[in-house]
Amino acid sequence: MLQIKPILSTLMRNKSGPILLLIQIILSVAIVANASFIISERLTLMDRESGTAEEQVFDFRLYSFDKNIDLESQIQRDIRAIRDLPGVIDASTTSMVPLSGGGWSSGYTVGSSEETAKDTENTAVYYGDEHMINTLGVELIEGRNFYEEEVLTGSPDLATHGIVSKAFAKATWGDDTAIGKTMYAGDFGNMPIKVVGVVDKLQGAWVNSDSLDNSVILNIKLVNVFTKVLVRAEVGTLAQLKQEITTTLLKDNRNRVVERFTLISEHRKRVYRNHELMATVLSMMVILLLLITSLGLAGMVMFNIERRTKQIGTRRALGAKKRDIISFFLVENYIICVVGGVIGGLVAVQLGQQLMSVYSLPKLELIYPIATVAGLIVLTTIAVILPARKAANISPAIATRSV
Amino acid sequence: MFFYYLDLAWRSIKKTPFLSLLMVLAISIGIGITITTLNVYQLMSENPAGDRSDNLIAVQLWSQDKDAWKEFNAQLTYQDAYNLRKSDVPTRQTAMFVTGLAVQTEDPDFVPLLESVRVTDSDFFNMFSVPFIYGKAWDKSVDTEAVYQVVINEALNQQLFAGEDSIGKTLYLDSKPYQIVGVTKTWSPSPLYYDITTGAFKDSAQIFVPFSLAPIEEFQSWGNNQSWKRQSINSYSERLSSEMHWIQYWVEVQDDTQRDEYAQWLKRYVEQQQLLGRFDSPEAAAKLSNVEQWLEINEVVPEDNKILVGLSGLFLLVCLVNMLGLLLAKFLKRAPEVGVRRAIGASRAQIFFQHMVEVGLIGFGGGLLGLLWAWGSLSMLSAHFDLEDALTQLDLTMWVLAPTIAIAAALIAGVYPAWRICSTNPSVHLKSQ
Structure with a gap:
C-alpha cells in the first residue's frame, strides 16, 4: 500500500535533489537540537528563585564623604528614618544584594577538631542586623532570628552568630541539623560563628556560580563610607520613596551621595541579560531555520510535481486515486526526513559533544534530537500536503497530451 | 556579454x-x-591597541602559596606593584586601580556627584595614547612626590565648566581640592583592555588621579579584590602590606630585547622575594602578555x-x-x-x-x-x-x-x-x- 519500492526507485533515478534535501535535514536537526537544548538550559537557569521578595526589595548606595561625622550613629539614624517612612516595610544595611553581580563571598572552616577541620563550599556573605530577614523577605524554616542585643556594629571580623541558607547547611552538615553548629572565619578555633537559624532559600550575587544558593547572614552592622542599604516596601512605591529617601537623608547631612536605587527584579533582569540574549538569538535562529527548511521542501515538491506531471497523469489514468498521489509524495519525503533525522540526530550528538568539550556546556539530552525529528515530520507533512494536493488534481487527460 | x-x-x-x-x-x-x-x-x-599591541605588556605574578590559586591572577598585590615601579627597564609603566569619589566644584549649590576614578601613574596617558584637548598629564615627579592634581575627560569638563579650558581650576574630590592639569578628549577603547577585571565593555573613567596619592588618601578599591590567604584587613596600611591582589600593572617596551630584559628583571625580583619568604610555590614566576595575548587569556570574547x-x-x-x-x-x-x-x-x-x-x-x-x-x-x-x-x-x-x-x-x-x-x-x- 505504501508503494515503498517504486518510490525508492524514483529517488534513486534522480539522486541529486533528494541528497540535497537530506543534507539540509541533517544539518537542520543538528542545529535545532543543540540550539533548543541551549535555549531550554538558559530558561531553566533564569527561572530559579532568589528566595527574596524581588518586587518589593530595592537597594541603594550611600556614600558619605564628610570625614567629620560619627559614621556609626549617622548610619543608625539614617536607617531609623527610612524605616519610619510611609510605605516602607523594613530596612537594613547590607554587604551585598542578591543577583546584583557583586558582593562578598568566603569559605569557612568547620569540623570538630583541628585534624578533621575542613573548608566549606564558597558562600555569599550578607552582613546585617535582626531586620535583615524581614527586609529580604526570606523564610526562616529552622532556629531563630538574631536577637537585637546580639547584633554588633563595625568590622566584619566581629561576627559571632550566623543564619545560613538551607542549601549551604545541606552542603556543609548534610542531613544533620545546622542549628548550634560552629564555623570559623579563620583557621580552626579562630573567630567562631554560631549558627542560630536556617532560611529556606537565599541566593548570592553571582548567577553563573555553582554555589549560587549558598548564603550566610552574619550579625554585623557594617560601618563604612560606602553603605549599601536594603529597603523592603509596598510594590510600586519605589519612585516616590526614591525622592523621599534622598530628601530625608540629605536633610540630615548634605555631604553625601545617595544613588542607584534598584529593585532586585531589575538586578535579575540585568544579571541574566546575556542568557536572555542568547536564548532570544537562538530562538530566532531555530524559527528561521525551520521556516527555510520547510519552504525549501515545499519548493522541491512543487518542482517535482511539475516535472512529473505526465507521470502523475498516467498513473491517474491507470486508476490511481487522488490520495494515492498525495501519499506517494508524502512517503517519498518521509523517507528522506526519517533518514535525514536519524543521521542528523547522530550529528547533533557529535556536535553537542564538541560543544561540551570546548565550551562549558552540559551534555546534550537525547530528547532534543528526537523531539526535533518529530517536529520536522509534522513540518514535512504540512510542507508536502499543500503542494501535493495540487498534484492530485492533475487530470488524467494530461498524460495523453504531448506537452 | x-x-x-x-x-x-x-x-x-x-x-x-x-x-x-x-x-x-x-x-x-x-x-x-x-x-x-x-x-x-x-x-x-x-x-583596540592597534599597532601598539606588542609594545604594551600586562604583568602578572604567581605570588600565591603552592596550594592556593591554580593560575596567574589578573592583578598584583600593592607591595609587588610598589616594588615593580622601581624598575628602570621598561620605557614606561603604570600601576592602577579604580576607585570612586564624590565630585564637587567651588559652586556651593552644586549637588555632589559620585564618579568612578582611575588611580594611575603619569605614564598611563602616553602608554594608552590618551588624547588631550587642554593641558597634559601631571609631571612624572608627582608619581613619587604626591601632589593633588587631576585629569578629567571632555564630558565631565562640559558638565562642570561648560567645556571651557579648565586648566588650573580646582575640583573637589571627597572635599579635598585638586588642581586640574589636563582635559582628555572623549576616549574609550572597546574592549577596555587595560582593565578587564570587572567587565571589558564599559566606559573609561571620567577622572584620573595620581597613584602616589593612594596611601595618603586611602582610596577604596572599586575593582576586584582577591585574596588567596585568610588575612584580616582592618586598615588601609594592612591592605597595602597584605597578599590581596587588586592592582593592575602595565609596562611599555620598545622591542623583544627590552621585553626579555624585563622578564629577566622580574625573574630576579621573584627570586629576591623568595629569599624574603614570599612566592612560596614551585610555580612562582612572572608572566608577560601583550595586548592580544591579554585579551585572549582573559576570554574577553x-x-x-x-x-x-x-x-x-x-x-x-x-x-x-x-x-x-x-x-x-x-x-x-x-x-x-x-x-x-x-x-x-x-x-x-x-x-x-x-x-x-x-x-x-x-x-x-x-x-x-x-x-x-x-x-x-x-x-x-x-x-x-x-x-x-x-x-x-x-x-x-x-x-x-x-x-x-x-x-x-x-x-x-x-x-x-x-x-x-x-x-x-x-x-x-x-x-x-
Missing part, C-alpha cells in the same frame, strides 16, 4: 518569481544571521558568542544547501530552452557563465536584504536588551563583507547546478519538444 547575461538573468528571475524569491529569502536570512553574530563577535574581539558564530555559520550552510536544491530544480526545468541555445551555437562555457551571472545576481540581492535583516536584528537586540552601543553598531566592514559572502556563497552553490545544465546533451531536450 555580461550585461546581456544580466538581462537574461533578470528575465529568468521574473519568469519564476516564487522560486527566485525563495532563494533570495533563504540566502538573505542566512546572511542576516551570520552578519549579526559576526558583527558582535568582531566588535568584541577587536584589538564570551563563549556564547563563539557558539553563536559557529551555529550561524552552519545556518548559512543550510541556506546554501537549500538554495542549491532550488537552483538545480530551476535550471533543470529550463533544460529544453538551454537545449535550443546549445543547438544554435552557444558553447558550454557561455551557458555556464550565463547561469553563474544569474546566481550571482540572486546572491547580491540576498546580500543586500541580509544586511537589512542584520541591521534590523541588531537594533532590535540593542533596544530590547539595552546593550552597549559599542557592540551593536553595524561595523563598516560588514557593508562590504555581507554582499561579498552572499555572492561568494551563491556562486559556490551555483557551480553544480550550472555545470549540470551546461553539460546536458542538447539533443535529448530537442527531441522531446
Whole structure:
C-alpha cells in the first residue's frame, strides 16, 4: 500500500535533489537540537528563585564623604528614618544584594577538631542586623532570628552568630541539623560563628556560580563610607520613596551621595541579560531555520510535481486515486526526513559533544534530537500536503497530451 | 556579454518569481544571521591597541602559596606593584586601580556627584595614547612626590565648566581640592583592555588621579579584590602590606630585547622575594602578555558568542544547501530552452557563465536584504536588551563583507547546478519538444 519500492526507485533515478534535501535535514536537526537544548538550559537557569521578595526589595548606595561625622550613629539614624517612612516595610544595611553581580563571598572552616577541620563550599556573605530577614523577605524554616542585643556594629571580623541558607547547611552538615553548629572565619578555633537559624532559600550575587544558593547572614552592622542599604516596601512605591529617601537623608547631612536605587527584579533582569540574549538569538535562529527548511521542501515538491506531471497523469489514468498521489509524495519525503533525522540526530550528538568539550556546556539530552525529528515530520507533512494536493488534481487527460 | 547575461538573468528571475524569491529569502536570512553574530563577535574581539599591541605588556605574578590559586591572577598585590615601579627597564609603566569619589566644584549649590576614578601613574596617558584637548598629564615627579592634581575627560569638563579650558581650576574630590592639569578628549577603547577585571565593555573613567596619592588618601578599591590567604584587613596600611591582589600593572617596551630584559628583571625580583619568604610555590614566576595575548587569556570574547558564530555559520550552510536544491530544480526545468541555445551555437562555457551571472545576481540581492535583516536584528537586540552601543553598531566592514559572502556563497552553490545544465546533451531536450 505504501508503494515503498517504486518510490525508492524514483529517488534513486534522480539522486541529486533528494541528497540535497537530506543534507539540509541533517544539518537542520543538528542545529535545532543543540540550539533548543541551549535555549531550554538558559530558561531553566533564569527561572530559579532568589528566595527574596524581588518586587518589593530595592537597594541603594550611600556614600558619605564628610570625614567629620560619627559614621556609626549617622548610619543608625539614617536607617531609623527610612524605616519610619510611609510605605516602607523594613530596612537594613547590607554587604551585598542578591543577583546584583557583586558582593562578598568566603569559605569557612568547620569540623570538630583541628585534624578533621575542613573548608566549606564558597558562600555569599550578607552582613546585617535582626531586620535583615524581614527586609529580604526570606523564610526562616529552622532556629531563630538574631536577637537585637546580639547584633554588633563595625568590622566584619566581629561576627559571632550566623543564619545560613538551607542549601549551604545541606552542603556543609548534610542531613544533620545546622542549628548550634560552629564555623570559623579563620583557621580552626579562630573567630567562631554560631549558627542560630536556617532560611529556606537565599541566593548570592553571582548567577553563573555553582554555589549560587549558598548564603550566610552574619550579625554585623557594617560601618563604612560606602553603605549599601536594603529597603523592603509596598510594590510600586519605589519612585516616590526614591525622592523621599534622598530628601530625608540629605536633610540630615548634605555631604553625601545617595544613588542607584534598584529593585532586585531589575538586578535579575540585568544579571541574566546575556542568557536572555542568547536564548532570544537562538530562538530566532531555530524559527528561521525551520521556516527555510520547510519552504525549501515545499519548493522541491512543487518542482517535482511539475516535472512529473505526465507521470502523475498516467498513473491517474491507470486508476490511481487522488490520495494515492498525495501519499506517494508524502512517503517519498518521509523517507528522506526519517533518514535525514536519524543521521542528523547522530550529528547533533557529535556536535553537542564538541560543544561540551570546548565550551562549558552540559551534555546534550537525547530528547532534543528526537523531539526535533518529530517536529520536522509534522513540518514535512504540512510542507508536502499543500503542494501535493495540487498534484492530485492533475487530470488524467494530461498524460495523453504531448506537452 | 555580461550585461546581456544580466538581462537574461533578470528575465529568468521574473519568469519564476516564487522560486527566485525563495532563494533570495533563504540566502538573505542566512546572511542576516551570520552578519549579526559576526558583527558582535568582531566588535568584541577587536584589538583596540592597534599597532601598539606588542609594545604594551600586562604583568602578572604567581605570588600565591603552592596550594592556593591554580593560575596567574589578573592583578598584583600593592607591595609587588610598589616594588615593580622601581624598575628602570621598561620605557614606561603604570600601576592602577579604580576607585570612586564624590565630585564637587567651588559652586556651593552644586549637588555632589559620585564618579568612578582611575588611580594611575603619569605614564598611563602616553602608554594608552590618551588624547588631550587642554593641558597634559601631571609631571612624572608627582608619581613619587604626591601632589593633588587631576585629569578629567571632555564630558565631565562640559558638565562642570561648560567645556571651557579648565586648566588650573580646582575640583573637589571627597572635599579635598585638586588642581586640574589636563582635559582628555572623549576616549574609550572597546574592549577596555587595560582593565578587564570587572567587565571589558564599559566606559573609561571620567577622572584620573595620581597613584602616589593612594596611601595618603586611602582610596577604596572599586575593582576586584582577591585574596588567596585568610588575612584580616582592618586598615588601609594592612591592605597595602597584605597578599590581596587588586592592582593592575602595565609596562611599555620598545622591542623583544627590552621585553626579555624585563622578564629577566622580574625573574630576579621573584627570586629576591623568595629569599624574603614570599612566592612560596614551585610555580612562582612572572608572566608577560601583550595586548592580544591579554585579551585572549582573559576570554574577553564570551563563549556564547563563539557558539553563536559557529551555529550561524552552519545556518548559512543550510541556506546554501537549500538554495542549491532550488537552483538545480530551476535550471533543470529550463533544460529544453538551454537545449535550443546549445543547438544554435552557444558553447558550454557561455551557458555556464550565463547561469553563474544569474546566481550571482540572486546572491547580491540576498546580500543586500541580509544586511537589512542584520541591521534590523541588531537594533532590535540593542533596544530590547539595552546593550552597549559599542557592540551593536553595524561595523563598516560588514557593508562590504555581507554582499561579498552572499555572492561568494551563491556562486559556490551555483557551480553544480550550472555545470549540470551546461553539460546536458542538447539533443535529448530537442527531441522531446
